[in-house]
Amino acid sequence: MQTFFRYNWMVREEWYKWCEDLTEEELLKPRVGGVGGILKTLFHIADVEWSWTMGMVGKPDFQEDFAEFSSLEKVRELDARFRLEVEPFVLSWNEGMERNVFTEQQPDGSMAANAWGEIMRHMIAHEIHHIGQLSVWAREVGKKPPSANVIGKGLVDNLPGKV
Amino acid sequence: MQTFFRYNWMVREEWYKWCEDLTEEELLKPRVGGVGGILKTLFHIADVEWSWTMGMVGKPDFQEDFAEFSSLEKVRELDARFRLEVEPFVLSWNEGMERNVFTEQQPDGSMAANAWGEIMRHMIAHEIHHIGQLSVWAREVGKKPPSANVIGKGLVDNLPGKV
Numbered sequence: 001m002q003t004f005f006r007y008n009w010m011v012r013e014e015w016y017k018w019c020e021d022l023t024e025e026e027l028l029k030p031r032v033g034g035v036g037g038i039l040k041t042l043f044h045i046a047d048v049e050w051s052w053t054m055g056m057v058g059k060p061d062f063q064e065d066f067a068e069f070s071s072l073e074k075v076r077e078l079d080a081r082f083r084l085e086v087e088p089f090v091l092s093w094n095e096g097m098e099r100n101v102f103t104e105q106q107p108d109g110s111m112a113a114n115a116w117g118e119i120m121r122h123m124i125a126h127e128i129h130h131i132g133q134l135s136v137w138a139r140e141v142g143k144k145p146p147s148a149n150v151i152g153k154g155l156v157d158n159l160p161g162k163v
Numbered sequence: 164m165q166t167f168f169r170y171n172w173m174v175r176e177e178w179y180k181w182c183e184d185l186t187e188e189e190l191l192k193p194r195v196g197g198v199g200g201i202l203k204t205l206f207h208i209a210d211v212e213w214s215w216t217m218g219m220v221g222k223p224d225f226q227e228d229f230a231e232f233s234s235l236e237k238v239r240e241l242d243a244r245f246r247l248e249v250e251p252f253v254l255s256w257n258e259g260m261e262r263n264v265f266t267e268q269q270p271d272g273s274m275a276a277n278a279w280g281e282i283m284r285h286m287i288a289h290e291i292h293h294i295g296q297l298s299v300w301a302r303e304v305g306k307k308p309p310s311a312n313v314i315g316k317g318l319v320d321n322l323p324g325k326v
Contacts, residue, residue, distance in 0.1 A: 033303070140195050150287075
């Protein structure tokens with residue numbers, strides 16, 4: 001589980017760096033699909049990861065408004081602040097937590113119960129999915145997106161005998 | 164690991180069904196980003212999953228040419244054929260296989276060694292990333308994409324006491 005989070009954080013950092021070469025206009029421009037923009041997507045990824053973590057550990061979540069974080073610097077700062085709470089939780093993950101249940105009221109008043117193991121996989125896939133959307137928009141602005149490869153990032157020490 | 168594959172296969176099936184409402188022109192139309200088209204992406208996802216599996220189990224891989232599979236029906240048939248070899252491998256997965264090593268010659272003649280655990284995660288993220296791209300193109304053709312949510316698909320039996 002941790003490997004996927006490390007992968008996501010690594011890729012996200014590459015996207016933040018990639019964004020440094022974009023104008024504010026390109027970062028904020030409304031786009032077709034997903035949450036509708038490059039910076040808004042990165043904000044959304046960090047926000048969703050943090051909100052699920054807060055839910056599982058039983059801490060209060062608040063609804064962030066993108067309007068207050070509409071610069072690359074502000075999103076990176078928010079993400080770094082969130083990471084302080086998300087990372088220890090992810091690093092503490094073990095299989096015994098798979099079937100813990102997080103119950104949450106839905107907008108329609110009903111209750112939804114989800115296993116922590118399912119939520120963690122949801123968080124992982126959520127980011128990868130949105131990064132896929134960014135990669136299309138990257139080509140639209142004429143720039144090569146960061147690699148989405150899992151292999152080649154040194155995430156697993158794969159040399160035989162070096163384990 | 165299996166949960167993510169089941170998620171991917173479920174989502175892929177939803178995309179195949181989603182494609183049934185598209186014209187052949189929309190399915191084959193060149194698009195910006197990724198591998199450049201809707202059907203080509205689904206072909207690529209199935210092909211890459213199969214090729215890595217063949218590599219790990221030591222069976223011969225062949226280079227499929229999309230030109231020979233350029234209809235929804237043909238891609239689905241190819242995927243079903245591939246699944247017969249991919250699924251048993253995925254279902255046989257256990258942690259003892261994490262650090263098996265697959266060594267492969269690269270186009271430049273060098274050798275690349277990757278841990279099976281890393282390859283499996285690469286296969287998982289590869290599909291989710293490309294599905295994210297499809298979701299942007301779906302909006303471009305004016306249609307709602309299938310949900311990418313991991314939660315709510317019944318992938319983990321999450322009711323307490325029902326384990």
